[in-house]
Amino acid sequence: xxxxxxxxxxxxxxxxxxxxxxxxxxxxxxxxxxxxxxxxxxxxxxxxxxxxxxxxxxxxxxxxxxxxxxxxxxxxxxxxxxxxxxxxxxxxxxxxxxxxxxxxxxxxxxxxxxxxxxxxxxxxxxxxxxxxxxxxxxxxxxxxxxxxxxxxxxxxxxxxxxxxxxxxxxxxxxxxxxxxxxxxxxxxxxxxxxxxxxxxxxxxxxxxxxxxxxxxxxxxxxxxxxxxxxxxxxxxxxxxxxxxxxxxxxxxxxxxxxxxxxxxxx
Amino acid sequence: xxxxxxxxxxxxxxxxxxxxxxxxxxxxxxxxxxxxxxxxxxxxxxxxxxxxxxxxxxxxxxxxxxxxxxxxxxxxxxxxxxxxxxxxxxxxxxxxxxxxxxxxxxxxxxxxxxxxxxxxxxxxxxxxxxxxxxxxxxxxxxxxxxxxxxxxxxxxxxxxxxxxxxxxxxxxxxxxxxxxxxxxxxxxxxxxxxxxxxxxxxxxxxxxxxxxxxxxxxxxxxxxxxxxxxxxxxxxxxxxxxxxxxxxxxxxxxxxxxxxxxxxxxxxxxxx
Numbered sequence: 307x308x309x310x311x312x313x314x315x316x317x318x319x320x321x322x323x324x325x326x327x328x329x330x331x332x333x334x335x336x337x338x339x340x341x342x343x344x345x346x347x348x349x350x351x352x353x354x355x356x357x358x359x360x361x362x363x364x365x366x367x368x369x370x371x372x373x374x375x376x377x378x379x380x381x382x383x384x385x386x387x388x389x390x391x392x393x394x395x396x397x398x399x400x401x402x403x404x405x406x407x408x409x410x411x412x413x414x415x416x417x418x419x420x421x422x423x424x425x426x427x428x429x430x431x432x433x434x435x436x437x438x439x440x441x442x443x444x445x446x447x448x449x450x451x452x453x454x455x456x457x458x459x460x461x462x463x464x465x466x467x468x469x470x471x472x473x474x475x476x477x478x479x480x481x482x483x484x485x486x487x488x489x490x491x492x493x494x495x496x497x498x499x500x501x502x503x504x505x506x507x508x509x510x511x512x513x514x515x516x517x518x519x520x521x522x523x524x525x526x527x528x529x530x531x532x533x534x535x536x537x538x539x540x541x542x543x544x545x546x547x548x549x550x551x552x553x554x555x556x557x558x559x560x561x562x563x564x565x566x567x568x569x570x571x572x
Numbered sequence: 573x574x575x576x577x578x579x580x581x582x583x584x585x586x587x588x589x590x591x592x593x594x595x596x597x598x599x600x601x602x603x604x605x606x607x608x609x610x611x612x613x614x615x616x617x618x619x620x621x622x623x624x625x626x627x628x629x630x631x632x633x634x635x636x637x638x639x640x641x642x643x644x645x646x647x648x649x650x651x652x653x654x655x656x657x658x659x660x661x662x663x664x665x666x667x668x669x670x671x672x673x674x675x676x677x678x679x680x681x682x683x684x685x686x687x688x689x690x691x692x693x694x695x696x697x698x699x700x701x702x703x704x705x706x707x708x709x710x711x712x713x714x715x716x717x718x719x720x721x722x723x724x725x726x727x728x729x730x731x732x733x734x735x736x737x738x739x740x741x742x743x744x745x746x747x748x749x750x751x752x753x754x755x756x757x758x759x760x761x762x763x764x765x766x767x768x769x770x771x772x773x774x775x776x777x778x779x780x781x782x783x784x785x786x787x788x789x790x791x792x793x794x795x796x797x798x799x800x801x802x803x804x805x806x807x808x809x810x811x812x813x814x815x816x817x818x819x820x821x822x823x824x825x826x827x828x829x830x831x832x833x834x835x836x837x838x839x840x841x842x843x844x
Contacts, residue, residue: 340832341839382821384828407807407821408616428781428803429774443785 327527333389419494499530598647622805630814678751682763684743695731741772
């Protein structure tokens, strides 16, 4: 079943190349750890991927294979060594690899949404303002933005008495739902989802599945990491295996998992 | 890069648009000691650029040069005047430069005492820049001053009090109000949260975030605090020993720093 889906995925990709919203071509990503003796970790090599409107691709592979690294590269958060990441933005392809910061920010503002694993809390900003902010950044009026944010928070079962509070003190599951709402409040044409249901109960998991299916239904191209088989089967129509690359460490034979060096939280 | 389908992205930011500030090959030394050199960057309208690095890396010297407080030894600083022409700041007349510094530019010092007149009232501190651009109606000036006190979360009832009676955080907010009242297009900020308590810092950062986004301000922000840079800036320039060693999108530089010095800076942060 797995193999069949992958084959199907490959066939679909060539046919849909022309209408792809997300295209990855020959992507290479390595980390050089200057503070740890210059160890070099090759995480992605020659990665190719094409995601069309309405497709949801699951990145699969064991922990440490570099799945989150793929998503972070696709968001312009990690800097690849070479290759192209083309995002269809306002009718044109923008290459995020080597792109100008302000162009990457414009793509993020209007085209590309990203649900990270953890909410990065902004001090003093209420849940409702956090969730409506991406809409206001697009020029939507404050009232409309708050209404839409409120509707989504209701759908995600965040009690209304919490809306005016800063989410720093919320539970893990509530923070994750705020994080999901903050992205899903905008109808982005492309979405990156890093374990969006990891700490949710069954009811909220179902809601998030519905939100993802809604996004597909309106034509969003989605790439995600879903460890939960049930969620993956429900939302994805394609799979893309990410393999652990060989460790190339000229200075050392240390067996370091790429997963250990992901994002430094400030 | 030359494929026809990926010319300039993002509709509004292509073509005829010009940077607000363009710095090319800037250098400054003190008695033969090179404080900064070979610094070049463009700052775009609405963009917040954080200049980070340890003390002594040249970031404050850079800020003073580009804000025309210090003469640079080499390089060009060009500013997009309100008439849409990019002009060399050193070639402006004294009157033109003074006009820029009083109206189009703002400067927030780390120590609010450097940016405020401590012996005149809070209201007069805000009014000063308004009067400099021609405001004369007393009632209107006072109304604007109290409105700005409110916007920076200062009690408008204290409009007649001298800033010396304010706390550090309040003085910093007053300094910001004094600068923003003329609706500048470009702000220079030197460690704006530097001397403040953590809780006061968070409040100020949140306030700055809102004001800057609402007014479409461009900002050059000097800070050694990477958390401040992450919260406020779009783009980061990392300086070491007077040179720019890395530049890029803020979250990319902080999450995936490339240069050994940037990696050292990021990895030196103590987890909260």
